[in-house]
Amino acid sequence: MSQASLPEPSSPGQRARLAMSSFPEFYRQYWPRLVRCLVTQAGDSRWAEDIAQETMLAAIAKWDELLTYERPDAWLFKVAIRRVRRLEAQARERCLVPEDDDAAAGDLGIAASIDVWAGEHLDLIAAIRSLPRRQAEVIVLHHLIGYTLAETGEILGMCEATAKTHLKRARDRLQVLLHDDHVPAPPRPERGQPA
């Protein structure tokens, strides 16, 4: 599948300022990042698009207020990640979290079938999903989305030093998981499906 490349601003801050010209532009810039961030965090891929869209609905509803924020994109990730964690907490409360590798691999297969990016980075996503949630959040916000550790800490409600600690633990664990091939490898999707 061919993916139309958007011009990449040099930093998340610059990207955010450029995207603030209108909500559609903001959406174009952050929808892919938001939904893929959520795919790496949610145990159930079906939640990712729903939560991303609900978060965007909340953003459009308070667009005028978001225009006054220094980093409206940070608000987006903060709210979306909190939604995921709240849903997961409710799932844990009801003992509804899948535990076996087959379920996890099956869910990743679904994610890969609807998004080429997920299919191309399946082993990395599987490894990130296996991390404790704070570590998974820090590594994605810092390494994949591009926030500084201070910004990452602010989004997640922790100080920069704590974010740094989680980042180190996450990197150490990922080194082991990806090197030793401990992560279950779900089937890759057929090429040519829409992202």
Add this chain to the structure above:
Amino acid sequence: MTLDERLAAASATIGEMAEAGITQRLEQLRAAHRGQTDLDRARYGAESDSAELDWAAYELAGQHEAAGDLAAAARWYGLAAASDLGDAALRLGRVLDRHADRYAGQRTGAAPSGTAAEREELALVSEAARWYIEAYSAGHLEAVGYLDDMISRHDIRRPRSRPRDAEPEAAGATAGAACARGGLDAVIEATDLAGATAHFQRCTPCQQEFVQRGGLLASWDVPAAPRPTVGPMRHAAGARR
């Protein structure tokens, strides 16, 4: 391929998506926005604002903790931890742990006597243990050290709320939802240690059953006593997540 190369490759394309797909999603969003009722708008507004409220609760808890009001700190950390905010679960565990120490300081002798202070101490230790486990599963590995330390400080002839010869409470007898796998005993019987541990980390009904059975301190021999009444402290700490 090194880890940094993998991360860089994923980061380089995470913002790329077919324009048609984005436009379709944007149109769906606009339609949903147009179709929103006042109630929908209020709900979305409240949900997004709750992120700020969680942070405010966390900040307030920190101020109460600094002022030495551990009950109030636990109440506010409990609200933040219920939303899985940052390290709120770890801090809640620490505050409950310290509060249990205060009750331990009220003990008059080494032998357990089943006093209200002892029962409250046990309840606080069990709640703290639950939140330490929660913090550990979120990635705060230091929670294990705190848990070990807490147990070592409270494990001498501590009271439990149920006599030794009483039958354990049935699986699923806890308030709220029941474990889909039948409760602690069923999970332990049907699974190996690694599987049972993985399940326990993810299943709140099993964690609640564990705490109801007396938590980590259940095996100590103490006089039978009624469970403590639910005061503001326990209510806050036991807030549903």
